[in-house]
Amino acid sequence: MKIVGPRLTVDIIITINDPLRVVLIQRKNPPYGWAIPGGFVDYGETVEHAAVREGKEETGLDVELLRQFHVYSDPSRDERFHSVSIVFVGSAVGTPLAGDDAAEAKVFTKETLPGKIVFDHRQILEDYFFGRY
Numbered sequence: 001m002k003i004v005g006p007r008l009t010v011d012i013i014i015t016i017n018d019p020l021r022v023v024l025i026q027r028k029n030p031p032y033g034w035a036i037p038g039g040f041v042d043y044g045e046t047v048e049h050a051a052v053r054e055g056k057e058e059t060g061l062d063v064e065l066l067r068q069f070h071v072y073s074d075p076s077r078d079e080r081f082h083s084v085s086i087v088f089v090g091s092a093v094g095t096p097l098a099g100d101d102a103a104e105a106k107v108f109t110k111e112t113l114p115g116k117i118v119f120d121h122r123q124i125l126e127d128y129f130f131g132r133y
Helices: 047-059 121-129
Strands: 007-016 022-027 038-040 064-072 083-092 102-108
Touching (some): 007 047, 007 064, 007 121, 022 047, 022 121, 038 047, 047 102, 064 121
Antiparallel strands (some): 007 022, 022 102
């Protein structure tokens, strides 16, 4: 019997010009809704490289990593399968442009967050905005 563990992902809270202005992407693929940019870590890739790569692929921005934020591992965080995400905080300059599996990329503040945020990303953003980690 082959035992398969959780899938490793990264998410990156990208700030633009202000730590309270963050980039979210609207997903092209299910589950649909807004999300923090991120994705799977490729075999042979560091989590830091994966975060920068995913940020660039989904937003067009060159991201500078500032710090590791937190690890989120609730088995129900992604309805498709069990995933563990290492979340980073990074900064970028410019205007986000949707790419890869993003239909749209926009800057939000905690007051302007969209209604439908997928996965556990609303909780991650609340933890970030309210300094829980």
